[in-house]
Amino acid sequence: MSNPTRCAACRYLRRRCCEDCALAPYFPSANPHRFACVHRIFGASNVARMLQQIPVEQRRQAADAIAMEAYWRVQDPVYGSVGVISMLQREISVAQCELAETQAQITMYASQAQSQPNQIAAAQCLVEDVHLVPSQPSQPPFPGLYQRDDIPQETLQRHF
Amino acid sequence: MGGNSPCASCKLLRRRCTKDCIFAPFFPSDEPHKFVMVHKVFGASNVSKMLQELPLHQRADAVSSLVYEANARMRDPVYGCVGAISYLQNQVSQLQMQLAVAQAEILCIQMQQEPALPEPQMDAGDKSFVVHNELSSMAQFMNHPSTSNVPQEALKREYPWS
Numbered sequence: 001m002s003n004p005t006r007c008a009a010c011r012y013l014r015r016r017c018c019e020d021c022a023l024a025p026y027f028p029s030a031n032p033h034r035f036a037c038v039h040r041i042f043g044a045s046n047v048a049r050m051l052q053q054i055p056v057e058q059r060r061q062a063a064d065a066i067a068m069e070a071y072w073r074v075q076d077p078v079y080g081s082v083g084v085i086s087m088l089q090r091e092i093s094v095a096q097c098e099l100a101e102t103q104a105q106i107t108m109y110a111s112q113a114q115s116q117p118n119q120i121a122a123a124q125c126l127v128e129d130v131h132l133v134p135s136q137p138s139q140p141p142f143p144g145l146y147q148r149d150d151i152p153q154e155t156l157q158r159h160f
Numbered sequence: 161m162g163g164n165s166p167c168a169s170c171k172l173l174r175r176r177c178t179k180d181c182i183f184a185p186f187f188p189s190d191e192p193h194k195f196v197m198v199h200k201v202f203g204a205s206n207v208s209k210m211l212q213e214l215p216l217h218q219r220a221d222a223v224s225s226l227v228y229e230a231n232a233r234m235r236d237p238v239y240g241c242v243g244a245i246s247y248l249q250n251q252v253s254q255l256q257m258q259l260a261v262a263q264a265e266i267l268c269i270q271m272q273q274e275p276a277l278p279e280p281q282m283d284a285g286d287k288s289f290v291v292h293n294e295l296s297s298m299a300q301f302m303n304h305p306s307t308s309n310v311p312q313e314a315l316k317r318e319y320p321w322s
Contacts, residue, residue: 041210043203050201050237058238065242069229077210078218082225088248095255104261105221109269 006120008035022048026063041070053081168195174203186223197230198223198282 007024010061012035017024023044027035038047047066051059073080166177167184175182183204187195198207207226211219233240233283 018192041202041206043206046201046203046206050233054237058194062238065239067170068242069233069240073210073229077214078222080229081245082228084245085241085248088252092255094250095252095259099262102259106262106265106269109266109273113269113273140212154226159188 005029008032009039012036012039013044022052026051026060034071037070037074040069042066043072165189168192169199169204170195172199182208186211194227197227197234199283201233202226212279 006017006029007021008027008029008031009023010021011029012032023035035044038044042050047063050066051062054062069081072084076083079086094154166182166189168187168191169183170177171189171192183195187198195204198204202210206213206221210226211222216223229241232244236243239246246273
């Protein structure tokens, strides 16, 4: 028996949408663009196979992640989601430099408040050193992979 | 490229490697694992179409990024690259918070010392994190944002298509 309301996948592929359609739970008809991207990048059969290899309770998350990667690849055909990773790493570098500079300024101000000339001189050198440190070299476009066991458990629990 | 040794893709696909094989420059025969991963995740025909749509000078980078993504997805079949992105965005958020705290501390110290001094130029708050705009447009792909656990922190933005 076919589903009277075809899912986005079956509508795109112009086929009947069965009640046990593997893609229907994750590609509802309300969002056709989502499946269009996924099909363009991964292919419907690849996605169906990938989802079937994943435990049922994780398939929704997997479908969402696949859709995101497909979207990023459509937006940036050269780098895809790797471009996003690279951008984030650059932002982390910039933020770390700013934080180091700000903390050095705090040290300097704190020393001034305590009116200890030696500490003031040392803190001033620290601030100058922060300015002299060359900016972080731009991250290579293909940073090292982040394995699951590298992700802090608290981050995993919070997000996933 | 033709010749005696077929490229890794033609070897896997068991076909003749012609002179103008689109895969040959990027999948040499001595690195078969690269094409195996890419074919498994994206499919050879999809990769071929993607490469054909790109200018020649960008294809090498595209292949490298596809290999990276395929590798990430094979290591983490559920989240792939998105897991790394969520982790990195979490780091960005934490650094932002630390920076805000540090800047507030400086202001307090300055106000305590000499209230008449001009305030320092704190421009960190004005920094725009371009990637947030990039990620916000992803919201349209969240079918059930209230139930899906895939990077909610990374994707909690407006939903222009809801």
